[in-house]
Amino acid sequence: MSKTTPTKDSIRAEFEELVEKDSFWSKFVGSQFVSMLTLFITQIVYRCFQYADAALAEGFISTATRRSSILAAAETNSYVGTKPTPSSGMIEITATSEDAPAVIPKNMPLISDDQYPYMTMDVCRLVDGTGTVEVAQLEIQEVTYTVTAAKEFLEVVLSKALTAVCYKLEVFVTTDGKTTQWSSSTMFRLAGSKSQVYVEFYKPSEQLGVRFGDGLIGQIPPEGSTITLKVWCTNGDITLVAGQNLTPVDSAANLANLISVKTTTPITAGTDAETTEITRNRAQYYLAYDDQVVWGGDYTYFLVRNIPGLSWVKAWGEGQQEKLDGAYNVRNINKIFISGWHPNKSQSELEEVILAAFKKVPNELNKKFSYKEVRKLPFKITITGRISASLTIENVTDELKSALETKFGRDSTFFDPNRVGKYILIKKKDVWAFIETLGYFRDFYLEFVEWNESNGFYDFVYLDTENSTFNISYEEE
Incomplete structure (x- = not known):
């Protein structure tokens, strides 16, 4: 069979050539039986080639059409897509009873009339019976797993439902009654045998999970320990206009008759999880990037992964800045300049978010980050x-x-x-x-x-x- 992609005519011609060479079948060449048999074999072989071509395309992330194939290739590259982020805004809390507490705790659960969960993001002190605080469209759910046997590269996977709304994960391991929070790692980089780290992964089955080490690169959770995944959940791009009531629920349900809660600004600016096409594009680049922030493209890629919703972002160094200024400046030495645009954030808010994101980046070279307003x-x-x-x-x-x-x-x-x-x-x-x-x-x-x-x-x-x-x-x- 030829190595080139076959056509129906080429398959038919090749089959007829084989029949003609056979001492027995050659006498039937030209008969209706052989003609129909040739047509039947041609259709079977051609369909097999079509299926093989389609299957081959699914093996490459650049040509795959099924989401599961793209996610499988992304997992091979250790890529985890951008999760949904919550809408946020301000609320006013007013005491409606003399028994109302003077301080409202952080992470107090609330619910809207549309049954979306919200949560206070800081402590709120009621001065003269009133206080304001930021809320986000969040709720916390916990998943526990008991380690029945110490196992290398132990995996704990969330359900599809939880994965769809997961904004971020926090991992806690309880051993002999002592609970410690473990840290997220990128491909167990710089992890040792005593490092309490894990890596996140995203399966083609649309499930987010965490994977622990093998005892050499990251600790193995010991037998009998309990792993708790604290899942911060959000519905993403959900808007709640100003002037809407929120009701304390769950652990704060007893406050429902003591305080009133009303939004003073729109609760907005949330984002949904990234699309399949964005996953395809980012996963191809991630193999070379893998969370290392070194070159200009790395800085911008890092930011679009960590700050969803950016319209654009640009990073440049001292040399390019001095060309823009038209003069040398010693203050530019070892400085990285950043500028960008976010449709739902002011320039000052975006600067704050960007500089906060860079605080998570190892900075052995003592880089200084400076935001340049657009x-x-x-x-x-x-x-x-x-x-x-x-x-x-x-x-x-x-x-x-x-x-x-x-x-x-x-x-x-x-x-x-x-x-x-x-x-x-x-x-x-x-x-x-x-x-x-x-x-x-x-x-x-x-x-x-x-x-x-x-x-x-x-x-x-x-x-x-x-x-x-x-x-x-x-x-x-």
Whole structure:
């Protein structure tokens, strides 16, 4: 059989050639029986090749089409996708009874009218019967596992239901009545025989799990010990508007008649778990990256994995900053500059989140991180074009504005579509090409107003659709 991909005709020809060489079957060549047999064998072989080709494609993460195949390849690369993150906002707690406590504890469970769980993120002190505190759309569930036998690379796996809502995991091991919290590790890097560490993994069955060491790279939980997984759960992108009531529940149910809880700001900015395509793209890069933050691309990739929802982020060093400044500056030595945009965070909030994320990164080289606030450079367009009389000018204008805002607006995903930390800049040709693909106009003219070239670092060039001009008319008959 040829090594090239066979066709039905090539299979039929090869089968007939084999029949002709046989002393017995050669006499039947050309008969209806052999013709039908040839057709039957051809169909079987061709279908087998089709199945084999499809199965082969599933073996590579770049060509796989089934989510389970992509997750299997991602697990091979030790990649765990970004989990959902909770919405958050502020609430006001008011004492409605003289018996109300003066201090409301951290992690007090609450529930909304829509039956979504919430939790206070700090202690709230009631001054003159009122206090404010941040809440997040979270609840805590615990999974326990008793170690019946010491085992190398012991695994504990969450259910699919818990995995779908897991925001983060905390692992505790109780041995002889003493409970210690174990730390998360990346591929047991720098772990020794006494290191109390574990690694997370994500199975093709859509289940998150933790794996312990083998006694050389990470401790083995001893026989008889109890492993407790503290699972912080969230529903992700859930919004609760201001002015809504929340009710204390579970361990705080006794407070329901003593205090009233109301949202003072929208509870928003949560994110869902990453999509399959994002998993495919990130897992391919992760093999070289594996949580090491060394090069510029590593910093940005680290941030998009740890801060979901970023529109874009950019990192650069002292040399590039001095080119931007046009002069050398000793204050730039060993400094990493970061800039970015998040649709649901102010620049000061984003700076705080980014610098907090970098505190988890080993810093043997004493790198200093500096956040550079973005310089907004919105531009406008004036578009002049004619449409078919079968279309409505108002509808075309609204649809065009919506499409342009989604593609090139301030909160667009255009700037890093694959979510791997690459800052893509808008070019004029991109706008021209995009409008052309929409198919509204046979011909149109585009003028750019207040256009600026980005420096590629902290300059943020985006389309101001609201203040753009749309001169749309009908084609002349």
